[in-house]
Amino acid sequence: xxxxxxxxxxxxxCADNQxxxxxxxxxxxxxxxxxxxxxxGSGKSTLAQVLAGKADYEVTQGEVRFKGNDVLDMDxxxxxxxxxxxxxxxxxxxxxxxxMQFLKTALNAVRKHRGxxxxxxxxxxxxxxxxxxxxxxxxKLLERSVNQDFSGGEKKRYEILQMALLEPALxxxxxxxxGLDIDAxxxxxxxxxxxxxxxRAFLVITHxxxxxxxxxxxxxxxxxDGVIVKSGGKDLALELETNGYAAFLPTGASV
Amino acid sequence: xxIAMTYSPIDQFGxxxxxxxEPAWLTSLRSVSADAFNAIGVPSAKHEEWRYTNLxxxxxxxxxxxxxxxxxxxxxETLARTLNVRTxxxxxxxxxxxxxxxxxxxxxxxxxxxxxxxxxxxxxxALESELGAIRDVDNDAFAALNTALFINGPVIRIRQGAxxxxxxxxxxxxxxxxxxxxxxSHPRALIxxxxxxxxxxxxxxxxxxxxxxxxxxxTEIHVGARARCILVSVSRDxxxxxxxxxxxxxQDDDSDFAAxxxxxxxxxxxxxxxxxxxxxxxxxVLNGVYLPRNTQHMDNHMRVVHAAPSCQSRQFxxxxxxxxxxxxxxxxxxxxxxxxxxxxxxxxxxLLLSPDARANTKPQLEIYADDVRCTHGATIxxxxxxxxxxxxxxxxxxxxxxxxLLHAFVQESLNRIEDDNLRDLLTPLIAQRLPGASExxxxx
Numbered sequence: 111x112x113x114x115x116x117x118x119x120x121x122x123x124c125a126d127n128q129x130x131x132x133x134x135x136x137x138x139x140x141x142x143x144x145x146x147x148x149x150x151g152s153g154k155s156t157l158a159q160v161l162a163g164k165a166d167y168e169v170t171q172g173e174v175r176f177k178g179n180d181v182l183d184m185d186x187x188x189x190x191x192x193x194x195x196x197x198x199x200x201x202x203x204x205x206x207x208x209x210m211q212f213l214k215t216a217l218n219a220v221r222k223h224r225g226x227x228x229x230x231x232x233x234x235x236x237x238x239x240x241x242x243x244x245x246x247x248x249x250k251l252l253e254r255s256v257n258q259d260f261s262g263g264e265k266k267r268y269e270i271l272q273m274a275l276l277e278p279a280l281x282x283x284x285x286x287x288x289g290l291d292i293d294a295x296x297x298x299x300x301x302x303x304x305x306x307x308x309x310r311a312f313l314v315i316t317h318x319x320x321x322x323x324x325x326x327x328x329x330x331x332x333x334x335d336g337v338i339v340k341s342g343g344k345d346l347a348l349e350l351e352t353n354g355y356a357a358f359l360p361t362g363a364s365v
Numbered sequence: 366x367x368i369a370m371t372y373s374p375i376d377q378f379g380x381x382x383x384x385x386x387e388p389a390w391l392t393s394l395r396s397v398s399a400d401a402f403n404a405i406g407v408p409s410a411k412h413e414e415w416r417y418t419n420l421x422x423x424x425x426x427x428x429x430x431x432x433x434x435x436x437x438x439x440x441x442e443t444l445a446r447t448l449n450v451r452t453x454x455x456x457x458x459x460x461x462x463x464x465x466x467x468x469x470x471x472x473x474x475x476x477x478x479x480x481x482x483x484x485x486x487x488x489x490x491a492l493e494s495e496l497g498a499i500r501d502v503d504n505d506a507f508a509a510l511n512t513a514l515f516i517n518g519p520v521i522r523i524r525q526g527a528x529x530x531x532x533x534x535x536x537x538x539x540x541x542x543x544x545x546x547x548x549x550s551h552p553r554a555l556i557x558x559x560x561x562x563x564x565x566x567x568x569x570x571x572x573x574x575x576x577x578x579x580x581x582x583x584t585e586i587h588v589g590a591r592a593r594c595i596l597v598s599v600s601r602d603x604x605x606x607x608x609x610x611x612x613x614x615x616q617d618d619d620s621d622f623a624a625x626x627x628x629x630x631x632x633x634x635x636x637x638x639x640x641x642x643x644x645x646x647x648x649x650v651l652n653g654v655y656l657p658r659n660t661q662h663m664d665n666h667m668r669v670v671h672a673a674p675s676c677q678s679r680q681f682x683x684x685x686x687x688x689x690x691x692x693x694x695x696x697x698x699x700x701x702x703x704x705x706x707x708x709x710x711x712x713x714x715x716l717l718l719s720p721d722a723r724a725n726t727k728p729q730l731e732i733y734a735d736d737v738r739c740t741h742g743a744t745i746x747x748x749x750x751x752x753x754x755x756x757x758x759x760x761x762x763x764x765x766x767x768x769x770l771l772h773a774f775v776q777e778s779l780n781r782i783e784d785d786n787l788r789d790l791l792t793p794l795i796a797q798r799l800p801g802a803s804e805x806x807x808x809x
Binding site for chain 2: 162163164165185186187190191195196198201202203204205206207211212215216219220223256272276
């Protein structure tokens with residue numbers, strides 16, 4: 111029996127002394143596409159950030175294993191080099207650091223960890239060419255500063271471009287569809303689907319079911335109040351679209 | 366009756382030898398300057414202009430001029446540390462005295478390079494109209510002190526229409542100081558760029574030895590009509606020294622001046638930059654980077670005078686303060702009556718890398734014309750934690766992520782130096798000073 115790619119057991123996490131994750135359990139095997147849906151405030155983004163290693167959150171209980179290793183012990187950059195990729199919900203702007211410089215630095219950090227040789231700017235550009243086309247990102251964007259003056263759609267496409275370049279083992283998409291129109295959604299989905307393989311797993315975090323028409327999941331989980339209350343196949347997403355989250359909330363509560 | 370011996374503030378700086386061969390006009394100028402200095406003395410914090418900078422270390426010492434002898438091996442070692450400027454003209458000064466054997470001077474048509482001592486000896490009247498001629502905006506005590514006590518310095522004249530093909534590299538070395546008997550040096554420079562001429566000059570200061578030296582430098586630059594002058598100044602004196610520098614510039618019609626300053630050395634630095642835009646349609650850019658660490662104190666004081674219409678001035682100063690250091694910036698813009706259509710921008714950005722680091726920033730606008738555009742902006746902040754995390758989330762270790770962001774912060778200033786070669790001289794100095802490795806990726 112192969113080791114699961116990601117194993118989350120009884121994960122409790124809090125921020126500002128408030129508990130947000132209250133015992134999350136989740137197993138993801140490589141090659142699978144999982145989706146987590148849930149109402150606002152359920153802890154979806156918190157889960158993504160805790161997995162990526164954001165220091166604002168304190169893990170109070172539980173464990174997370176990635177490729178069998180304890181990941182909570184690792185710095186965010188170690189996790190990224192090991193193959194965890196987080197596509198941010200709100201990618202930050204970094205004036206003064208060009209997109210090209212950023213991509214080259216990130217790629218070479220991951221390559222070095224894998225024992226591969228570093229690429230120069232020209233080689234990085236060659237590697238990027240078909241990905242730029244797939245995600246409809248203008249090459250001229252590479253000269254600009256990271257995410258600076260990018261529209262919402264451009265930022266999200268750029269996140270997926272980075273994912274395509276870094277080839278992670280686990281890609282976590284944190285509400286990648288938020289703020290996207292249908293065209294941008296299709297482009298982003300094409301990019302993600304092109305990356306689906308037996309060597310890769312996805313954790314797609316979303317509030318709306320619509321994205322899952324394009325990125326069809328193998329498993330869907332419902333996160334409410336920091337716990338996964340139900341898991342199922344892709345039909346569970348359609349069920350949620352029809353009935354909403356009401357069935358999973360405590361009596362009297364609203365979304 | 367015994368004659369009372371009165372102590373004048375200037376006596377603190379050691380015996381000042383008046384060259385017997387100095388022309389009368391200079392002796393007179395020095396006398397007036399000495400009086401001006403004595404009237405003020407070393408400024409205290411009560412002087413508004415010196416509010417953030419404590420000059421006690423200078424007030425508390427008696428100084429001596431210091432010998433300019435350095436053993437050949439030690440001199441070679443110091444010269445090996447200087448910026449690797451590709452040029453055939455490198456002038457070496459030791460404690461404000463010219464070192465001809467260590468210097469090289471290329472012969473270029475229209476580029477006249479000499480020293481104050483030589484000029485005053487060969488043509489005593491030649492500098493009378495230019496030395497000390499640029500307006501003194503603030504009645505600055507240290508400028509007066511320099512005029513009273515300077516020994517020597519470069520005189521550079523670029524004749525009408527001529528240009529420097531490679532930068533002129535001026536190196537000021539301080540040496541032979543000690544804790545009990547510190548050296549004070551007052552190097553002076555006079556640069557005249559005649560109409561339609563252009564010049565690139567690099568001024569660098571560094572120390573031979575670890576003992577403190579007080580350097581009180583003054584550079585005067587005349588930029589003629591339609592002329593261009595680029596000055597790059599790098600301060601790399603040892604961490605014990607003290608430095609006050611006065612850069613005075615006078616610009617004529619349609620002239621272009623840029624001063625790029627990099628402050629790295631000294632326990633205490635006061636960098637005064639005072640261009641007077643006397644002609645119409647001048648451009649003036651004051652571009653500075655200061656990177657204090659430990660307990661260094663770096664005070665940048667701009668005084669830009671718009672004395673004619675349609676001129677454009679830019680002040681861009683960027684500081685990164687580490688440890689318990691302190692950065693100060695005062696940006697004074699004076700727009701005189703009649704200086705209509707003035708376009709002045711001032712921007713000071715500061716990054717504090719530790720809780721004990723400090724920055725002070727103060728814009729000061731004095732506007733007496735009514736059709737002007739003057740904007741000023743200042744920021745004091747820390748590295749964006751979200752940006753650090755974003756880089757980490759892409760595999761870049763925290764020290765390298767912070768280094769990348771710091772370099773990006775300073776790079777904007779470096780990019781204002783148009784010449785790649787000049788920029789490349791400064792990049793490694795900055796990289797060495799900022800924390801974090803320059804090579805990205807994990808250490809393994």
